[in-house]
Amino acid sequence: MVTAVEQTVHARLIVTAGLSCDFVARLGYRPEDPFAVRLTFPAEISLDGTEQTWTFARDLLGEGMLAPAGAGDVHVWPCGPHRTMVELHGPEGAAMLRLRSAEVRAFLARSYAAVPEGAEDPRADLASLLVALVGGV
Structure with missing residues (x-):
């Protein structure tokens, strides 16, 4: 059974030029929702x-x-070799976050180990599932 993947990431919320807030967020991945990741703020x-x-x-x-x-x-882009920017827009406004790229890469590697890229679609292995259900008949 493949389990969920969770990882803390060091983040910086950039409020305005010169004003920011460091915190620890969580990235999460669940194989039962294979196309999605979750970014959780404290x-x-x-x-x-x-x-x-x-x-x-x-x-x-x-x-x-x-x-x-x-x-x-949601917008994401690299910010040099060590940082990744994530920009989020919602009804309350926008948030600009800077994450450590090494932590994001480690999270993605673990998520792809859980469910490889291209294997997210549950219909991809439908033939094997049908054979298992009907006992090879």
Whole structure:
């Protein structure tokens, strides 16, 4: 059985030029939702004092490690060799985060070990599942 992948990442919330806040966030991946990753912020940095989670495509995070990626509410891009930027847009406004690229790469490697790229679609192994269900008949 493949288990969920979780990893803490050091993050910096960039409020304005010269004003930022360092914190520890969590990246999460669940094989039962194979296309998505979750980025969870601790309660102490959220506007309403509760833990907040953003869910977006695992591919977006991987692509954004190499070149600017994203459309809509989530954008990811490399910021030099050691940092990755994540920009989030919601009803309350926008947030700009800087993550350590090594931690993001380690998380992605673990998520791809759990569910390899291209194996996310549960229909991909439908023939094997059907054979198992009907006993090879």
